[in-house]
Amino acid sequence: MTAQNEIKKSILASLWFMFLTFPIMVIKVNTVTNSIEWRWHNMAIVGIGAFFLSMLWRYLLKRKEEGRKKDQSDGLSIVQRLLHERRFALPGLMIIGIFTLLFPHIFSMYQTNIMISALIFVVLGLGLNIVIGLAGLLVLGYAAFFAVGAYSYALLNLHYGIGFWIALPIGGIFAALFGILLGYPVLRLRGDYLAIVTLGFGEIIRLVLENWNEFSFGPSGIKNIPKPGFFGIEMSMHTTTIYIFYIVVVLVIFTIFVINRLKNSRIGRAWVALKDDEIASQAMGIDKAKTKLRAFALGATWAGMAGVVFASKTTFINPASFTLWESVIILCTVVLGGMGSIAGVIAGALLLILLPEYMRDFGQFRMITFGAVLILMMIFRPGGMIEDVRKTYKFEK
């Protein structure tokens, strides 16, 4: 295609955008003087912006097309190569480890708190990654399991005085039970049908928490949830934050360890097989119901534990923390990071939680940016930022 052609296309796009945004970008009713302002300069900005963006857009599309024709095998990204090269992976891990250890001492309380939230979402993302990334079950109401964990701790503590460390596994187990509860009726569903039902499930849990005042104290939530204890020693606000930070770090490491093992196991392979082809999996001797329920239960467990940590961190929970928006963010971390890829999900969660925190000024554009980034990802990197690479095996012959 000629350059002339390209420019013509971009001009068309920019005209189209100017027309579309005309009512909101150009016309403004001044209610004080009862007159209409014509902001023509806005139109110019939209026009020029659309022109260049459409150029860029088509350039990227073209590059992607060309990339596709190349050999698939050298399509590994830099990150993937680094991860697979022991020489780089070990020192890299050490640096990350030391940085993490020092983090709460270098940065302020505020930063540490944000990091704790981000790490909680890493755990959530990794948990959902079992369900979506490995087993291919599109679950939309994942925040419900997060809520189950948080409320397990809050209520158990309120009524029975149960502490954080006992509540942590209990929260996980409760969430797992809810996972099975949800999983059982939807065993036959796939794809969008499953997504809709699980979305409904998430909303039901939230609505119950919001309206069942005697049980969950409704929208006003539960206050004064204790922070995790350390052998009954009194701790200052500051030390507690650092303490929670380390707890979350350990939880993240534990999660990575377990999921990595699950992924490269008989069960993990069965999940991926089910995702690829249910009928063939069954013909290979995989019990569909059992395998799916395991994915639901194990995926939910992490949300439950993350919920307990969340409740202890904020010391106050109410249903507003477990809305569809939370589910969507967790889903985005998995999709954006790379389905099935542990490193990808971690990167995705950190990016999606930390960026909005540090760019609060753009608060009102959050939703639109999310949408735009997701669409761009789907088109240009459908496998996510760090794509999953299948394990290869060594043979003794």
Added chain:
Amino acid sequence: MKPILEVQNMTMDFGGLRAIDSVDLSIEKGQIVALIGPNGAGKTTFFNCITGIYTPTSGDIYIYPRGKEERLNGLKPNIVTKKGLARTFQNIRLFTSMTVLENVMIGCHAITKAGIMGAIFRGAATKAEERLIVKKSYGILEKIGLEKYVDELAINLPYGAQRRLEIARALATDPFLLLLDEPAAGMNPQETMELDELILKIRNREGISILLIEHDMKLVMSLSEKIYVVDYGKKIAEGTPEEIRNNPVVIKAYLGEEIDE
């Protein structure tokens, strides 16, 4: 000789459509049996009924492990596989996001048992099992002649190799009966010849019986010891390749098509 699989009077209805109409079939140990018939005759449906994907409307399916009679009707596909019936699919159904080796490793699922705890703690038993799975799977790939593709993603394989991989995967379940649904479809004559050898090898070396659906008459006639012909869901003939070749009913069903080579 006692059969290893016996289908009696099996019927399968889809709403008003009778896809299989009281068909009988039996296979003896070590036999290669072919099931042929025009398009839409109900051959694949027959496989789906035996392997538990559909539950037949009526009739019985029996197997005889260690001399004891067992009825397969209504069992789930994964249970049927555990009992020793493995199959391939007419429209290739490989696990596309997994490597060739992993595809075969999935086949070992039926004969291994590591659970969640085994996966997380990865004790000695689990490790040994994993090693066994890898070794066995690689061995099968070597036997089938796919070892050069081990770490390739299944989807990147050439078509003929994908069909062979389906067979490799089925063999990993340790079957006594292998059900092949049009294994030669889409293969060139060279590949078909190799497939012919492969099927014979599987039968002769491992004593696995084979039930074969195939449109390639040359392959069917050279391999099978017994042929069943179905048309519109009904069995219209049964016999040796020689008998089938000269059966006027069969020739009529295949009207216009060439039966002998």
